[in-house]
Amino acid sequence: MEQNKMYGSRIPRAPKRALKTLTENDVKAKANEENVESIAVKKPRLEESKKGSHGGEEAEWLEMCDKGNMTIDGLLGLKMTGKGKWDHKGRCEQMMPYIRQLRACTRYLRSCVGKADGVKEAMVAEHEKEISEREAELEKLSEKVTELGEQFAESKESVSEMKERNAELRKEMEHKHEVEMGHKVEISTLTNDLAHQKKVVGEKTEEIAKIQDNYVKSQEYAQNLQDFVKKLKEDTQKMNDSLLKIQEEKSELVSDLNLSKGNAAQLEERLQDSKGLVEQLQKQKDALNETLEAMKERHGKAIEEMTSTLKANEAEAKERLDALKGEKKLKEEELARMEGKHKEVCETLEKCEMDLKENVESLKESESKCEGLQTTIKEMEAQHQQELQAKVDQAQADKECFEKEKAALETSIEQKVSDLAETASKLSETSALLESTKAELQQVTSQFESTKADLSAKTAEYGNAMTELKGVTSKLSETSALLESNQSELQEVTNQFESTRTDLRSKTTECENAVSELQKAKEEINRYHEITGQSAENMEKLMEKSKSLEDQNATQNEVLEAIKAQYEMVKQKLSLYEVQNGSVQEQYQSVMKQLDMKDQLLREAEQKIHDGETLRKQLHNQILELKGNIRVFCRTRPLSEEEVNQELSQSIPTISYTTQGEKTGKGLQLHLTTNPKSKKRSSNGETHYNFDFDRSFQENASQEEVFEEISQLVQSALDGYKVCIFAYGQTGSGKTHTMIGNSEAPGMIPRSLEQIFTSGEKMKEQGWQYSISVSMMEIYNEEYKDLLGKKKLPAGKQHTVKHDQQGKTSITYMTDVKVTSMDKVNSLLNKAMSVRSVASTQCNEHSSRSHFVFRLNIEGTNEALGQSVNGVLNLVDLAGSERLSKSQATGDRLKETQSINKSLSALGDVIMAINNGDSHIPYRNSKLTWLLQPCLGNQSKALMFVNVAPSQGSAQETLCSLRFASKVNACEIGTAKRFVS
Numbered sequence: 001m002e003q004n005k006m007y008g009s010r011i012p013r014a015p016k017r018a019l020k021t022l023t024e025n026d027v028k029a030k031a032n033e034e035n036v037e038s039i040a041v042k043k044p045r046l047e048e049s050k051k052g053s054h055g056g057e058e059a060e061w062l063e064m065c066d067k068g069n070m071t072i073d074g075l076l077g078l079k080m081t082g083k084g085k086w087d088h089k090g091r092c093e094q095m096m097p098y099i100r101q102l103r104a105c106t107r108y109l110r111s112c113v114g115k116a117d118g119v120k121e122a123m124v125a126e127h128e129k130e131i132s133e134r135e136a137e138l139e140k141l142s143e144k145v146t147e148l149g150e151q152f153a154e155s156k157e158s159v160s161e162m163k164e165r166n167a168e169l170r171k172e173m174e175h176k177h178e179v180e181m182g183h184k185v186e187i188s189t190l191t192n193d194l195a196h197q198k199k200v201v202g203e204k205t206e207e208i209a210k211i212q213d214n215y216v217k218s219q220e221y222a223q224n225l226q227d228f229v230k231k232l233k234e235d236t237q238k239m240n241d242s243l244l245k246i247q248e249e250k251s252e253l254v255s256d257l258n259l260s261k262g263n264a265a266q267l268e269e270r271l272q273d274s275k276g277l278v279e280q281l282q283k284q285k286d287a288l289n290e291t292l293e294a295m296k297e298r299h300g301k302a303i304e305e306m307t308s309t310l311k312a313n314e315a316e317a318k319e320r321l322d323a324l325k326g327e328k329k330l331k332e333e334e335l336a337r338m339e340g341k342h343k344e345v346c347e348t349l350e351k352c353e354m355d356l357k358e359n360v361e362s363l364k365e366s367e368s369k370c371e372g373l374q375t376t377i378k379e380m381e382a383q384h385q386q387e388l389q390a391k392v393d394q395a396q397a398d399k400e401c402f403e404k405e406k407a408a409l410e411t412s413i414e415q416k417v418s419d420l421a422e423t424a425s426k427l428s429e430t431s432a433l434l435e436s437t438k439a440e441l442q443q444v445t446s447q448f449e450s451t452k453a454d455l456s457a458k459t460a461e462y463g464n465a466m467t468e469l470k471g472v473t474s475k476l477s478e479t480s481a482l483l484e485s486n487q488s489e490l491q492e493v494t495n496q497f498e499s500t501r502t503d504l505r506s507k508t509t510e511c512e513n514a515v516s517e518l519q520k521a522k523e524e525i526n527r528y529h530e531i532t533g534q535s536a537e538n539m540e541k542l543m544e545k546s547k548s549l550e551d552q553n554a555t556q557n558e559v560l561e562a563i564k565a566q567y568e569m570v571k572q573k574l575s576l577y578e579v580q581n582g583s584v585q586e587q588y589q590s591v592m593k594q595l596d597m598k599d600q601l602l603r604e605a606e607q608k609i610h611d612g613e614t615l616r617k618q619l620h621n622q623i624l625e626l627k628g629n630i631r632v633f634c635r636t637r638p639l640s641e642e643e644v645n646q647e648l649s650q651s652i653p654t655i656s657y658t659t660q661g662e663k664t665g666k667g668l669q670l671h672l673t674t675n676p677k678s679k680k681r682s683s684n685g686e687t688h689y690n691f692d693f694d695r696s697f698q699e700n701a702s703q704e705e706v707f708e709e710i711s712q713l714v715q716s717a718l719d720g721y722k723v724c725i726f727a728y729g730q731t732g733s734g735k736t737h738t739m740i741g742n743s744e745a746p747g748m749i750p751r752s753l754e755q756i757f758t759s760g761e762k763m764k765e766q767g768w769q770y771s772i773s774v775s776m777m778e779i780y781n782e783e784y785k786d787l788l789g790k791k792k793l794p795a796g797k798q799h800t801v802k803h804d805q806q807g808k809t810s811i812t813y814m815t816d817v818k819v820t821s822m823d824k825v826n827s828l829l830n831k832a833m834s835v836r837s838v839a840s841t842q843c844n845e846h847s848s849r850s851h852f853v854f855r856l857n858i859e860g861t862n863e864a865l866g867q868s869v870n871g872v873l874n875l876v877d878l879a880g881s882e883r884l885s886k887s888q889a890t891g892d893r894l895k896e897t898q899s900i901n902k903s904l905s906a907l908g909d910v911i912m913a914i915n916n917g918d919s920h921i922p923y924r925n926s927k928l929t930w931l932l933q934p935c936l937g938n939q940s941k942a943l944m945f946v947n948v949a950p951s952q953g954s955a956q957e958t959l960c961s962l963r964f965a966s967k968v969n970a971c972e973i974g975t976a977k978r979f980v981s
C-alpha cells in the first residue's frame with residue numbers, strides 16, 4: 001500500500017524526468033515520514049548500489065532515469081507500438097528492451113526494496129533504539145509526568161483545597177458579610193427595638209416610678225399607720241400599765257375590802273346574834289301570835305257559838321216565823337173568821353189598839369230603854385273600840401315604828417327586816433282580825449237590829465198578840481240576856497285583850513328593848529358602816545375612779561375598738577394594697593423580668609454586635625494584614641470657635657460622609673469651591689473629591705471610638721509585632737489631639753498604654769511577664785532630641801539610630817524609662833510635652849514644629865512556654881504638613897517647615913518605594929524614616945491617621961492631605977511578622 005501510494009496504482013503517462021523526481025520525492029517523502037536523517041543515508045547508498053552485482057541493470061536503469069527518458073510510471077504506462085495491429089515482431093522487438101528495462105527497473109526496485117528494507121531495518125532498528133530510548137525517556141518522562149501528575153494532583157488538591165478554602169473563605173466572607181449585613185439589619189432592628197424598648201422602658205419606668213411612688217406613698221401610709229398603731233399599742237400598753245396599777249390598787253382595795261369583810265363578818269356574827277335575838281323575839285311573837293290565835297279561836301268559837309245561837313235563834317225565829325206564818329194563815333183564817341169577829345173585836349181591837357198603843361208606848365219606852373242600852377252598848381263599843389283603836393293605834397304606831405325600825409333594819413339587814421315585816425303583817429292580820437271581829441260585832445249588832453226590827457215588825461204585826469209579844473219580849477230579854485252574856489264574854493274578850501295588850505306592851509317593851517338592842521346593833525353597824533363607810537367611800541371613790549377609768553377604758557376600748565376596726569380596715573386596705581402591691585410587684589417583677597430579658601437580649605445583641613464588630617475588625621485586620629496594606633484612618637476635627645465665627649461661606653464644612661452600604665464610615669467627599677477650571681466642578685460651582693479610607697471619623701467621633709479601631713493594632717504590639725501609628729495632617733488639623741489628647745479626652749498614646757498595661761496584667765494569668773520601657777523624642781530640624789533626658793548631650797555627641805537584623809533599634813544617649821503604671825506614663829508625657837518644640841504659626845497658635853515620637857519597647861517572656869516576644873509600638877505625632885505658601889513661614893519657621901516637609905516627603909517616598917517593591921528603600925533620606933525603618937518595613941504593621949480640618953480655608957491643604965493619604969492607603973507594605981524567639 002505504501003508503495004502503491006508511492007508509485008500510484010496506475011503509472012501515469014509522465015515524462016521520464018517525472019519518474020526520477022517522483023522517486024526522489026517519494027524517497028524524500030518516505031524519508032521525511034520515517035526519518036529525516038535517512039535521506040542523507042539513502043543517497044550514498046543509491047550511489048553505492050550502482051556499483052553492486054546487479055549494478056549493471058541498475059545503473060542502466062538509473063542511466064535511463066538520469067537521461068530522463070524513462071520513469072517507472074512511464075515504463076508501466078508504455079504501450080507497445082508496431083506497424084499494425086498484428087505487427088508482433090515489431091512489438092516483440094520493442095518488448096525485449098522493454099523487458100530489459102522492466103527487469104532493470106524490477107531489479108532496481110528490488111535493490112531499492114532491499115536497500116529500503118535494509119534502510120528500513122536499520123531505520124527500524126534505529127527507530128526501535130530510538131523508540132526504546134524514547135520509551136526510556138518516555139518512562140522517565142512518564143515517571144516525571146506521574147510525579148508531576150502527583151505533584152499536579154497534589155497541587156491540584158492543594159489548589160482545590162485552596163479553592164475550597166478560598167471558596168470557604170469567600171463563603172465565610174460572604175457569610176460574614178451576610179452576618180454583618182444581618183447584624184447590621186439586626187442592629188437596625190435592634191436599634192429600633194432598642195428605641196422601642198427604651199420607649200417602653202421609659203413608659204415602664206414612668207409606670208414603675210408611679211407604682212413606686214404609690215408604693216412609697218402606701219409604704220409611707222403603712223408606716224404612718226404602723227406608727228399610729230405603734231402609738232396605739234404604746235397607749236394601750238400605758239393603759240394596760242395603768243390598768244394593772246388600778247388592778248393592783250383594786251387588789252389592795254379588795255384586800256382592804258376583805259379586811260372590812262372580815263369586820264363585816266364580825267358584824268355579821270353580831271348580826272347573827274341580833275338575829276338570834278330577833279328570832280327569840282319572833283318566837284315570843286309567835287307565842288303571842290299563838291295566844292292571839294287561841295284568842296281568835298276562842299273569840300271565833302264564841303262568835304261561832306253566838307252565830308250558831310243566832311242561827312238557832314234565827315232558825316227558831318224562822319220556825320216561829322213559819323209557825324207564825326202558819327199561825328198567820330191560821331190567824332188569817334181565824335182573822336177571816338175573826339173578821340167577822342173583827343168587827344166584833346174591832347171595838348175590842350180599838351181597845352186593844354189603845355192597849356197596843358200603850359204597849360207601843362211601853363215598847364217605845366222599852367225601845368228607848370233598848371236604845372239606851374244600845375247607846376250604852378255603843379258607848380261601850382265605842383269605848384271598847386276606842387280602846388281597841390288606841391290599842392290598834394298603838395299597835396299601829398308600834399307597827400309603824402316597828403316597821404320604821406324594820407325598814408331601817410331592812411335597809412341594813414334585809415332578811416331580818418322581812419321577818420319583822422312578817423311580824424308587822426301578822427300584826428296587821430291581827431288588826432284585820434280585830435277589824436273582822438269588829439265587823440262581826442257590827443254584823444251581830446246589825447243582826448241584833450234586824451232581829452230587833454223583826455221583833456218590832458212582829459210587834460207591829462202582832463201588836464195585838466201581846467202574849468206572844470211578851471213571849472217575844474221575854475225572848476228578847478233572853479236575847480238581851482244572851483247579849484249581856486255576850487257582852488260579858490266580850491268583856492272577857494276585852495279583858496283577855498287587855499291582858500293581851502299588857503302582854504303586847506310587855507312584848508313591846510321587850511321589842512323596844514330588842515329594838516334598842518337592835519338600835520345599838522344598828523349604831524354599831526352604823527359605826528362599822530362609818531368605819532367601812534370611809535373605806536367604802538374610798539372604795540367607792542376608787543370604784544368611781546375605777547369606774548371612770550373603766551369608763552375611760554371602755555371609751556378607750558371603744559376608741560381602741562374603733563381604732564382596731566380602723567386598723568383592721570387599714571390592715572384590710574393594707575392587705576388590699578399589699579395584694580395590689582403584690583400584683584403590682586408581680587407586674588413590676590414581670591416587667592422587670594421582661595426588662596431583664598430584653599436587657600439580656602439587648603446585651604446578647606450588643607455582645608453579638610460587639611463580637612460581630614470585633615470579628616469584622618479582626619477579619620478586616622486579617623485581610624489588611626494579608627494584603628499587607630498600611631491602614632489609613634481619616635479623622636475630621638470639628639470647626640473651631642474661630643472658624644464658626646468666620647463668615648458663613650468659610651464656616652460651612654467642606655467634608656461630607658458617605659452613607660451608602662459598605663462605604664458607610666469609610667468614604668468621604670471633599671467639596672471645594674476654589675477651582676473653577678476643574679473638570680469635576682459641578683453645576684453649583686463646587687468640586688467634589690471622593691476618598692475611601694479604612695475608616696473615616698466624623699467631627700463628633702470620640703477619642704474612645706477612635707481608639708476602639710486601633711486597639712487591635714496596639715494589642716499586636718504586645719504580641720510581638722512592630723507597630724507604627726502616626727498622625728499626618730496640616731497644622732491645627734487635630735494630630736496632637738488625636739495622639740495625645742488632654743486630661744478630659746485622652747488620646748491614642750495614653751489609651752494605648754492603658755490597654756497594654758491591662759492586657760499585660762491579663763496575660764500574666766497565661767504566664768506572660770512584660771517589661772515595658774518608654775522613650776520619647778522629637779525630630780526637630782532633622783535632629784533627634786531626647787524629651788526625657790535630663791542633661792544636654794555631651795559636646796560633639798549626637799543621637800544615632802541603629803537597627804540590627806532582628807529589627808531591634810538602639811539610639812545612643814536616648815533615655816529609656818521602664819514604666820509600670822499610667823501615672824508614670826502620664827508624668828513622662830507631661831514632661832515631654834513641656835519640652836517639645838512648639839511655636840505659633842499662621843495655622844495653629846500652638847503648632848508642633850517637630851515630629852514627636854513616642855516609642856514603646858515591649859519585652860514579653862513566658863517561661864512556661866519558653867517563649868519571648870519583642871514588640872515595638874511607635875506612636876508618632878507628625879509636624880504639620882502644610883505648604884510653605886500656606887504657612888507663610890520665614891526665618892527659623894521656614895527652616896522648620898522645610899525640614900518638616902523634607903521628612904514628610906521622605907516618608908511618602910519610603911512608603912511608595914515599599915509599595916513599588918523597589919530594591920532600594922530610601923529610609924536614610926530623613927531622620928524620621930530612618931528611625932521608623934523597622935516599623936515601616938514589610939514586616940510591620942502601620943497605621944496612618946490623616947487629620948483634616950473641615951473649614952473652607954483649609955480645604956486645599958485638606959485635599960493635599962487626603963490625596964497623600966489615599967496614595968498611602970493604596971500601598972502594600974507586606975505582611976507583618978511577629979518577633980518571637
Ligand SMILES: Nc1ncnc2c1ncn2[C@@H]1O[C@H](COP(=O)(O)OP(=O)(O)OP(=O)(O)O)[C@@H](O)[C@H]1O
Nearest residue numbers: 637638731732733734735736737844847848879880
Ligand atoms: N477631634 C477633635 N475634637 C475637638 N477638638 C479638636 C479635635 N481635633 C483638634 N481639636 C482642637 O483643634 C485644635 C488644634 O488641634 P491640634 O493642636 O491637635 O492640631 P495639630 O494637628 O496637632 O497641630 P500642629 O501640627 O500644629 O501641632 C486644638 O485646640 C484641639 O483641641
